[in-house]
Amino acid sequence: MGNFTIVAGARPNFMKIAPIIHEIQKLQKEKSGVSFRLIHTGQHYDKKMSGDFFEQLDIPQPHANLGAGGGTQAEQTAAIMVAFEKELMENRPDLVLVVGDVTSTLSCSIAAKKLQIDVAHVEGGIRSGDLGMPEEINRMVTDSITDHFFTTSEIANQNLRNSGFSEDKIHFVGNTMIDTLLAQMPKFQKPEGAIFDQLEAGNYFVMTMHRPANVDQEHKLKAMIDAILDGTKGLPIIFPVHPRTAKNLQAIGIEAPNLNMVEPLGYLEFNYLVKNAKGVITDSGGITEEASVMNVPCITLRDNTERPETIDLGTNELVGTNPEKLKPYLDKIMSGDWKKYKGIPLWDGKTAERIVKILEDKYPSVK
Numbered sequence: 001m002g003n004f005t006i007v008a009g010a011r012p013n014f015m016k017i018a019p020i021i022h023e024i025q026k027l028q029k030e031k032s033g034v035s036f037r038l039i040h041t042g043q044h045y046d047k048k049m050s051g052d053f054f055e056q057l058d059i060p061q062p063h064a065n066l067g068a069g070g071g072t073q074a075e076q077t078a079a080i081m082v083a084f085e086k087e088l089m090e091n092r093p094d095l096v097l098v099v100g101d102v103t104s105t106l107s108c109s110i111a112a113k114k115l116q117i118d119v120a121h122v123e124g125g126i127r128s129g130d131l132g133m134p135e136e137i138n139r140m141v142t143d144s145i146t147d148h149f150f151t152t153s154e155i156a157n158q159n160l161r162n163s164g165f166s167e168d169k170i171h172f173v174g175n176t177m178i179d180t181l182l183a184q185m186p187k188f189q190k191p192e193g194a195i196f197d198q199l200e201a202g203n204y205f206v207m208t209m210h211r212p213a214n215v216d217q218e219h220k221l222k223a224m225i226d227a228i229l230d231g232t233k234g235l236p237i238i239f240p241v242h243p244r245t246a247k248n249l250q251a252i253g254i255e256a257p258n259l260n261m262v263e264p265l266g267y268l269e270f271n272y273l274v275k276n277a278k279g280v281i282t283d284s285g286g287i288t289e290e291a292s293v294m295n296v297p298c299i300t301l302r303d304n305t306e307r308p309e310t311i312d313l314g315t316n317e318l319v320g321t322n323p324e325k326l327k328p329y330l331d332k333i334m335s336g337d338w339k340k341y342k343g344i345p346l347w348d349g350k351t352a353e354r355i356v357k358i359l360e361d362k363y364p365s366v367k
Helices: 011-030 051-057 073-090 103-114 134-144 154-162 176-187 218-231 243-252 267-275 285-293 327-334 351-362
Strands: 003-008 035-040 095-099 118-122 148-151 170-172 205-207 237-240 259-262 279-282 298-300 316-318
Touching (some): 011 051, 011 095, 095 103, 103 118, 148 154, 170 351, 176 267, 176 285, 218 243
Parallel strands (some): 003 035, 205 279, 237 259
16 A cells, blocks of 8 residues: 545544554554555534544644635535645545545545546445435445445445446445544543533433434424423433534523533543433434444434444434424333344444555555
């Protein structure tokens, strides 16, 4: 594996690439001719991504930040492509590795392929079937031009086969997000503050909501929060709130003594809360993966999911966006009658090791 560019555009992307960087760094100690550049597109400005963030993950600061955040979908896509093309022309790699399904994943794949540079997609092949989600467009376009797919599940492999991709491009390796979760679990830490000091393990809920379908219509958001408050029967709910959601909640005037709206939390703090929660209520795909592996009951407020393995083998249930359907699921969590984690193949903490072995085979380094 010679010269290699790794792209991240948002905080969860860094969780996914951290274990891959660790494996490349191991290889660098053994062999010459192995090099990588870590590029942050700057897609999401996140004040929590300070020096501490990179120290916690034990990865270097990005070699470059393209600063291409803000604007509409099209403006952001274009800004990332322009900046990343320049980066590639100045530092041409053998391979560009992209992760997940954010705008950066799409933009950087296109820029690389137009310069005839190979692309590898970590989390290739996952599909929700919902073209109303920008992420689904990003997945489909990225996968249509990818050279190597590193997949998280047999379902993703089948999606790619159905699209006509040959087996030699599909590499079933597992989930790098779980590599990070298992490596970081001993470092999880309770967030600071009186709200968190009062929580009893197994006796509170963690909630996240950010998808427009859930948070952009005031009456719908109010009905959903009311249903959650009703079904959790006064147990504390910790709700790290995105600024947009906070604004909408303020407009509705939702308040309850057990609903604790807090600032977004760091990775170690957030997952400490998830690990010790009675249950998780979310519309995020990544959290369903982590909750499943930690055997914590999880309810997904969406009509579809690109991670069906978290339902078949994990602790996740797809409830939909209708507040009236929530009660029986919350009743099951409250009574302790929830399914257990069955184990998802290759979600074992060794995914990055498998990825780097394949890359070394496909792009040999100088011995």
